[in-house]
Amino acid sequence: MNLELSEEQEAVRRLARDFVEREVVPHATAWDRAEEVDRGIVEKLGALGFLGLTIDEEYGGSGGDHLAYCLVTEELGRGDSSVRGIVSVSLGLVAKTVAAWGSEEQKRTWLPGLTSGAYVGCFGLTEPGTGSDAGNLSTRAVRDGDDYVVNGTKMFITNGTWADVVLLFARSTDAPGHRGVSAFLVPADASGLTRRAVHGKLGLRGQATAELVLEDVRVPASAMLGPEGKGFPVALSALAKGRMSVAAGCVGIAQAALDAAVRYAGEREQFGRTIAHHQLVQELISDIAVDVDAARLLTWRVADLIDRGKPFAVESSKAKLFASEAAVRAANNALQVFGGYGYIDEYPAGKLLRDARVMTLYEGTSQIQKLVIGRALTGVSAF
Numbered sequence: 001m002n003l004e005l006s007e008e009q010e011a012v013r014r015l016a017r018d019f020v021e022r023e024v025v026p027h028a029t030a031w032d033r034a035e036e037v038d039r040g041i042v043e044k045l046g047a048l049g050f051l052g053l054t055i056d057e058e059y060g061g062s063g064g065d066h067l068a069y070c071l072v073t074e075e076l077g078r079g080d081s082s083v084r085g086i087v088s089v090s091l092g093l094v095a096k097t098v099a100a101w102g103s104e105e106q107k108r109t110w111l112p113g114l115t116s117g118a119y120v121g122c123f124g125l126t127e128p129g130t131g132s133d134a135g136n137l138s139t140r141a142v143r144d145g146d147d148y149v150v151n152g153t154k155m156f157i158t159n160g161t162w163a164d165v166v167l168l169f170a171r172s173t174d175a176p177g178h179r180g181v182s183a184f185l186v187p188a189d190a191s192g193l194t195r196r197a198v199h200g201k202l203g204l205r206g207q208a209t210a211e212l213v214l215e216d217v218r219v220p221a222s223a224m225l226g227p228e229g230k231g232f233p234v235a236l237s238a239l240a241k242g243r244m245s246v247a248a249g250c251v252g253i254a255q256a257a258l259d260a261a262v263r264y265a266g267e268r269e270q271f272g273r274t275i276a277h278h279q280l281v282q283e284l285i286s287d288i289a290v291d292v293d294a295a296r297l298l299t300w301r302v303a304d305l306i307d308r309g310k311p312f313a314v315e316s317s318k319a320k321l322f323a324s325e326a327a328v329r330a331a332n333n334a335l336q337v338f339g340g341y342g343y344i345d346e347y348p349a350g351k352l353l354r355d356a357r358v359m360t361l362y363e364g365t366s367q368i369q370k371l372v373i374g375r376a377l378t379g380v381s382a383f
């Protein structure tokens with residue numbers, strides 16, 4: 001296996017790193033405190049092609065492979081996970097799913113806007129009563145002539161208040177397929193759709209997370225993404241790639257934790273020398289470094305499998321499980337290196353820890369990833 005990046009991949013990484021240093025890092029603390037990322041960041045991300053990676057140029061995409069996508073995602077996660085999440089959802093969960101499952105008309109309607117940053121997408125699967133058991137949805141889509149009429153509530157939807165289009169999952173009435181769930185592309189300004197911002201999050205505070213309430217929302221049958229009743233496979237295929245993107249974001253968090261811890265250990269003096277001289281501080285730093293490398297390699301393996309057209313879903317769960325737990329450990333270890341200063345938000349470790357924590361929860365909790373891996377190994381589903 002060749003672990004060296006190509007010149008093109010190195011160039012994409014440099015471009016992303018420069019962008020993040022210039023446009024994200026200087027604002028990340030203020031956005032976190034204000035609970036709002038500046039929305040102007042979306043068009044800037046689009047202008048650099050970061051919202052079109054792996055999407056065909058004929059639909060406004062910027063091409064590139066999944067490793068390039070991981071590199072950009074890592075750099076964004078290193079700068080601010082709230083910004084990283086915007087891309088992971090709008091491109092990773094929505095645009096890529098439209099590209100994979102959409103009709104020609106759906107691709108032409110949504111992809112140029114999503115890839116340029118003119119539109120933001122959100123992924124509406126979770127409901128107040130339905131999280132891990134994601135196929136067991138209460139939201140209903142009832143056929144009425146050429147339309148479906150949708151009623152239900154979606155919870156914790158990233159990009160929810162910003163979105164122009166919702167990739168919505170609902171149980172459709174006449175679907176004989178898998179659990180009867182269908183996917184729909186619903187314009188966010190559809191009549192009957194209201195959005196309420198979710199405030200008070202522990203981390204990802206800059207991100208526009210929302211509850212979506214759908215009351216008699218009329219959606220044309222042509223808005224269905226993929227076949228009737230096949231919405232659950234649509235969702236699972238999106239999440240399998242999405243988990244790689246979360247993992248790459250976690251590598252970014254862990255790398256930021258490492259950079260900050262090394263820098264601080266070289267500056268802070270206790271007992272007459274910098275704390276980098278103390279062996280137990282070196283232990284904290286080396287534990288972070290091993291987590292960074294292991295998480296990155298697991299994540300790159302997923303990208304490599306996708307780019308070579310090989311099965312990748314279980315590897316994606318492994319990468320997401322390990323990288324999310326590693327990011328929490330890494331941020332926590334970095335906070336320890338910072339001592340009391342780690343506990344206040346003028347220093348980076350606390351935000352990294354808060355942002356990392358949710359990664360073990362969304363797109364399948366750590367427990368759910370273990371059930372996916374366990375099922376693949378034993379042949380027994382414990383769901």
Ligand code: FAD
Pocket residue numbers: 089122123124125126129130131132133155156157158159201204209358361362363364365366367368371382383
């Ligand atoms: P539950 O499913 O109720 O789980 C509670 C606990 O029970 C967990 O520890 C879980 O691991 C455990 N558990 C459940 N079932 C089992 C089992 N079979 N075996 C062992 N343990 C089990 N959703 C979207 O659709 N779109 C988004 O954009 C989105 N963004 C999010 C952003 C944020 C900030 C957050 C917090 C959530 C987001 N989510 C989103 C929702 C997220 O995916 C869910 O929160 C997650 O899937 C867990 O569901 P739940 O919160 O209902 O927890």
